[in-house]
Amino acid sequence: MKIGVLGAGALGSVIGGTLAQAGEDVWLVTRSQAHVAAVRAAGLRLIGSEGESAVSRIHAATDSNEVGPCDLVIVLVKSFDTEQALRKSAGLFGPETVVMSLQNGLGHEDALAEVVGRRNVIAGKTYVGGVMLEPGVVIAGVQGKETLIGELDGSLSLRVQAIADVFNRAGLVTVAAPDIMSIIWDKLLVNVATGALAAITRLPYGPLYDIAEIHTVAVHAVAEAIAVAEARGISLSITEPEEAWRKAAEGLPPNFKTSMLQSLEKGSVTEIDFINGAVVAEGRRLGIATPYNETLVACIKGIEASLH
Structure with missing residues (x-):
């Protein structure tokens, strides 16, 4: 092929x-x-x-x-x-x-x-x-x-x-x-768990997963995304926020960097609007509050602005 x-x-x-x-x-x-x-x-x-x-x-x-x-x-x-x-x-x-x-x-x-x-x-x-x-x-x-x-x-x-x-x-x-759309939302939950947090902190997976406060924020952000998906009628295979947090790191080395972090290190804008930003946009449309994801989007937008 x-x-x-x-x-x-x-x-x-x-x-x-x-x-x-x-x-x-x-x-x-x-x-x-x-x-x-x-x-x-x-x-x-x-x-x-x-x-x-x-x-x-x-x-x-x-x-x-x-x-x-x-x-x-x-x-x-x-x-x-x-x-x-x-x-x-x-x-x-x-x-x-x-x-x-x-x-x-x-x-x-x-x-x-x-x-x-x-x-x-x-x-x-x-x-x-x-x-x-x-x-x-x-x-x-x-x-x-x-x-x-x-x-x-x-x-x-x-x-x-x-x-x-x-x-x-x-x-x-x-x-x-x-039912690929359900799978797309499952993957979105994994990206929500670590993408923005790794980019904001500039941490690869090893130290990222050692910090309890990061874990707490990640779980809350994923919980918001799950609530939005369920309101849309999406059938998820990931139903617990902890599962998305664990799945993100499975099989990856401690020095692994998320794509969002790699983008910032190259001085490029990120895909935040299509990940956490998508959760925020859908949440607004459905009347579901997403304060953790809104905060992560704001932080990434601020970092992007500082690069130019």
């Missing part, structure tokens, strides 16, 4: 590299010229809980026209860049290309459908993690981390099952799942 990973930063490189190790034809597409140059020169190095591996049979490009149409395009660009990134990457898409978002937060599938058509879009969420140590070198959090994918209409299709089979053969534990 020819697979393009659009927005191949840390997480995209982990997923793409793992698929390439299993023999898939993988193209990492990223704006980082340094990352592309490093991968082309020496391959991709993945550092995981079971040691380090080198992926030599993998392609990397900054220009989607160099890649050509793919069977599957995995979208991992920052949420606020989704529509613009797809329009700039038209070379990746043929009439039968399946486009799958594995981005954090809510609302990406509608943005994808605007560009490639709803019939070409499937949704997914992954608990796989990644941290870019330097161009071409990534910490990979794959062990015990599940990926779930599904059709937007909640059906179980052959194409979704075929993609799940490809992922599973590569060692990426993947389930073809009905």
